[in-house]
Amino acid sequence: MTTGSLRRVGILTGGGDCPGLNAVIRAVAKSLMVKKHISVIGIEDGFQGLIENRMRELKWGDVSGILQSGGTILGTSNKANPFGNPVMQDGKIVIVDLSEQTLKHIEKWQLDAIVCIGGDGTMTISRKLMEHGVPVVGVPKTIDNDLYGTDVTFGYDTAVSIGAEAIDRIHTTAQSHHRVMLVEIMGRYAGWLTLGAGIAGGADVILIPELEYDLDIICEKVEERSRIGRRFSIIAVSEGAKPKGGELVVSRIVKDSVEAVRLGGISLKLGNEIEDRTGLETRATVLGHLQRGGSPTAYDRILATRFGVGAADLLVQGRLNQMVALRGDQIVAVPLQEVGGRTRKVPLDSPMLDVAEAVGTCLGVTR
Numbered sequence: 143m144t145t146g147s148l149r150r151v152g153i154l155t156g157g158g159d160c161p162g163l164n165a166v167i168r169a170v171a172k173s174l175m176v177k178k179h180i181s182v183i184g185i186e187d188g189f190q191g192l193i194e195n196r197m198r199e200l201k202w203g204d205v206s207g208i209l210q211s212g213g214t215i216l217g218t219s220n221k222a223n224p225f226g227n228p229v230m231q232d233g234k235i236v237i238v239d240l241s242e243q244t245l246k247h248i249e250k251w252q253l254d255a256i257v258c259i260g261g262d263g264t265m266t267i268s269r270k271l272m273e274h275g276v277p278v279v280g281v282p283k284t285i286d287n288d289l290y291g292t293d294v295t296f297g298y299d300t301a302v303s304i305g306a307e308a309i310d311r312i313h314t315t316a317q318s319h320h321r322v323m324l325v326e327i328m329g330r331y332a333g334w335l336t337l338g339a340g341i342a343g344g345a346d347v348i349l350i351p352e353l354e355y356d357l358d359i360i361c362e363k364v365e366e367r368s369r370i371g372r373r374f375s376i377i378a379v380s381e382g383a384k385p386k387g388g389e390l391v392v393s394r395i396v397k398d399s400v401e402a403v404r405l406g407g408i409s410l411k412l413g414n415e416i417e418d419r420t421g422l423e424t425r426a427t428v429l430g431h432l433q434r435g436g437s438p439t440a441y442d443r444i445l446a447t448r449f450g451v452g453a454a455d456l457l458v459q460g461r462l463n464q465m466v467a468l469r470g471d472q473i474v475a476v477p478l479q480e481v482g483g484r485t486r487k488v489p490l491d492s493p494m495l496d497v498a499e500a501v502g503t504c505l506g507v508t509r
C-alpha cells in the first residue's frame with residue numbers, strides 16, 4: 143500500500159483493559175482525522191468485533207473528552223481469536239478457525255490497515271493477521287509492563303501508582319495494629335508492577351516471580367523488625383510469586399480464554415505460613431482489578447498520546463506491520479514479528495532490585 147492510498151483505518155483494543163486505552167484511541171483518531179482526513183472505524187470488543195462484523199465509524203465527537211477516562215470506549219475481549227476462537231458446542235469448548243469470515247469483514251469495511259492496541263496475546267494475533275495480508279500497526283498496552291520490544295507499556299505507571307497508594311494506606315493500619323500486612327499485586331509472571339509499587343510504597347519485603355522466595359528469609363526479616371521495635375511489616379507480593387521449588391497459586395481457570403490460568407491467593411497462603419512460623423498476626427489484601435480501573439496518570443496520558451500519534455505517523459508513512467515502542471525517550475517502530483509470544487521479565491541484574499536492597503528491602507532471597 144502506498145501512503146496516498148490509505149483511506150480507512152480500523153482500530154481495536156484487545157486483552158485486559160488498562161488505563162490509557164481511550165487516550166490512545168483519541169490520539170490515533172484525531173491525528174488521522176485532522177492531518178490526513180482518513181476515516182477511522184472502531185471495532186467493538188477487540189477481535190470479537192472483527193469476527194462478528196461489529197464496527198462503527200468514529201466521529202470527532204466520539205473521541206473527544208475521553209483522554210482522562212479509564213477502560214475503553216470500544217470494549218475489549220481477552221478470549222476472541224480469529225485463528226482459534228473458543229466456542230461452546232454441546233456443553234464443551236471447541237476451538238474453531240474463523241479467519242475466513244474475519245477477513246471478509248475486513249474487506250467489507252474496506253479497512254486498509256488496523257491499529258491493534260494490546261499486550262502479548264493481541265500482538266501475536268496481529269502478527270497472524272499481518273501474515274494473512276492485513277496491514278497492522280500495534281500499540282503496546284498492559285499494566286504488567288511485560289511486553290517485549292518496549293521499555294514501558296502505557297497503563298503501568300497508573301497501576302504502580304495505585305499499588306503504591308494501597309501500600310501507603312495499609313502502612314497506617316499495619317502500624318496501628320502491629321501486624322504483618324501482605325499486599326498482593328497483579329502482573330502475572332513478571333514482577334515489574336510489584337517491584338515498582340513496593341519501592342514507591344516503601345515495602346519491607348518485595349516478592350516477585352523472577353526470584354523464588356525462601357520463607358526463612360522472610361520470617362527472619364519480619365522478626366528482626368519486631369526485635370528492633372518496628373512492630374509491623376509490609377510485604378508487597380506478586381500474584382505470580384512462589385517459594386523455591388514450589389507452586390504458583392491459581393485462583394481460577396478460564397477455559398475459553400487464550401491464556402486460561404488466572405493467578406491469585408498467594409498473599410493469604412503466605413500470610414498464614416508467616417503467622418504460623420513467627421506468631422506475628424498477619425492480614426492479606428488482594429488489590430485485583432482495582433489496579434486496572436480509573437483514570438490514567440499524567441505520565442500514562444502522555445505516553446498513550448505519543449504512542450497513538452506515533453501509530454498514526456507509521457500509517458501515513460506506509461510503515462506497516464510494526465509496533466510503536468518507547469526506547470529511552472524516543473518513540474520507535476519495532477517489527478511485529480519480533481514482538482508476540484515473548485515475555486519481558488525483570489532481569490536478575492536489574493538496577494531496580496539493587497535499589498530496593500540498598501534501602502534495606504528484603505527480596506526473599508540471598509542475592
Ligand code: F6P
Pocket residue numbers: 158220284285286328329330381404405434
Ligand atoms: O495482564 C493484565 C492482568 O491484569 C494481569 O496482571 C492479571 O493476572 C490478569 O490480567 C487478570 O485477568 P482477568 O481480567 O481476566 O481476571
